[in-house]
Amino acid sequence: MNYQYTSEFRQALVEWFKKEHRDLPWRHTKDPYKIWVSEVMLQQTRVDTVIPYYNRFMDKYPTSESLAYAAEEELLKMWEGLGYYSRVRNLQAGVREVVETYGSKVPDNRHDISKLKGVGPYTAGAILSIAYGKPEHAVDGNVMRVLSRVLNIDADIALPKTKKIFEDAVMELIDPENTSAFNQGLMELGALICTPTSPKCLLCPVRDFCTAFQEGDPTTLPVKSKKVKTKNIDFDVLVIRDSEGRFLMEKRAETGLLANMWQFVMIERVKDANSFAQAQQRYNLVLDDNLAVPIDSFKHVFSHLKWLIDSYLVDCLQAPEQLPINMKFFTKDQIEQIPMPVPMLKIWGKIK
């Protein structure tokens, strides 16, 4: 963009945002902690999904101190259904560091804030510009889409190195007097007007500055390569019930997929193998497998893989005195307090 137009672009964008922005819960505060929480929740997650989680989270953890020392199990339960569960563990680690080494004051510079767990280039810039009014870039998918069109940038946004082009562009364009409205304006524009398909160019406040609009078809940008095909895995999920009506659950590993979440017993279904026999052998159980009752069969799609699940309710006739430390029989009431991933919630919903 010709440099002489940047002030007009800034003004058009900022004024549009101040007039047309949505009324969202996290837009009623400048508390860096609350902005931080909202930004982490919004990572790869839709606004409509986040709103009820954000409100519940702020009711429970209104300050950084209240979050810093919350029990991880309770925290995961608050995050249940939001996905990307490592976000909340990193968030707590970062908040705890702020409480313990920064006197509960979120750092106001990129160098320090970027060292906090779970705070990457985008989140750092968002907190700095929205809560502190600092002229810092906050480049997300919206910003890359909007600016690729406005500035006619055809670099592949799937490549990590491409992001610097947009960060540099934002630093050239940003309104130093309205950093919050400018950065949020770019994102709001991407969410409401400059959408991936069918952009509403006739309503766009920066249409006059948009190269792609002038060229005719903004939807040709951005350029984005890379599509990953998901891998399929078959599982039998065994809802194992003991004589007291309790259910056997196991806690997943501390890292990786659905870390630290609880699940019913899962056995990968292998050709010609009996999952009930596998479970009995692996955990030293005696199951009434002749009377197993099918519960549900469904698929659950992750970003990079797909679970094909058959689930069964089966009674446990005998269990060892000492189960592995990550396994336990829980009552119905206890299960309601345990963080479970969505596919397990779906099964639980059928039998509780």
Next chain:
DNA sequence: AAAGCGTGGAA
């Protein structure tokens, strides 16, 4: 640099 990491909504 590329892959791993959730979920539900929309085209």
Next chain:
DNA sequence: TTTCCAAGCTT
């Protein structure tokens, strides 16, 4: 149904 996501970060 299938595809592509939506205010990314970590390893």
